[in-house]
Amino acid sequence: MVNSTNKRRILLVDDHGIVRSGMRSLIELEDDLEVTAEAASGMEALQLIRKQDFDIVLLDISMPDKNGVDTLRDMQRIKPELAVLILSGYAEELYALNLIRSGCRGYLSKDADPSEIIKAIRTICNGRRYVSVELADLLANELIKPSDKRMHEMLSEREFQVFYKLASGKSPTDIANELFLSVKTVSTYRARVLEKMNLKTNADLTYYAIKNELIN
Incomplete structure (x- = not known):
C-alpha cells in the first residue's frame, strides 16, 4: 500500500491514554510524521498491523493483556519487516539488550528527551537502528566484559x-x-x-x- 501523504505512519501502543496523547501531540509538531492509529493493548496492536500498514510501531513493555515482550515477538512473526521502537518506563539496562535480540530497532526510556524520541523515529524509519548513548554503553560493556552481564x-x-x-x-x-x-x-x-x-x-x-x- 502506497503512503500518499509521504508522511511516516506511526502506530502508538500504550495502555495509558495520557501517554498516547502526549506522544501524539509531540509527533504532530513534525511535518514528516503522522500517528495513523493507536492501541491500548498488545492484542489490539496485533489486530491493527494485520489490517493496516505502518512505517514504525512505538511499543510499551508493561501492558495488561499481552506484554510488549510477547507483542514484539508476534509482530515479528506477522510482519517481519515492520520496524519497532520500544518506548518504555523501564531503563535501558533492564530490557534493551534482550529486546534488541528479539528484533526491535531501538529502545528508549519514556523520560528520554522529546528531540531524541523524534530522532529515533526518523532514524529507524530510514532503515537503521537507533542506539542511544545508554544502549551504546551497554553494548560496549557486553563486548568488553561479557561476564559482567x-x-x-x-x-x-x-x-x-x-x-x-x-x-x-x-x-x-x-x-x-x-x-x-x-x-x-x-x-x-x-x-x-x-x-x-x-x-x-x-x-x-x-x-x-x-x-x-x-x-x-
Missing part, C-alpha cells in the same frame, strides 16, 4: 520470554497456551532458565525480577 541478559529470546512469564506468576500450562508450546517444552525452558540464573524456584525468579525492577 546480568543473569537475565544471558538468556535466549525464548528463555527470556518464559522467564518473564514465570516471574509474573503464570503457570507452565498458561505459558504453554500463550506461546503455543507443550507443557513439557515449557518445563524444559524453565529448567534451563533456573540453571543459567543459578536459581531454584519460581519464587526465586519473581524475587529476582522485582529486585531488578523487571516487573512491578
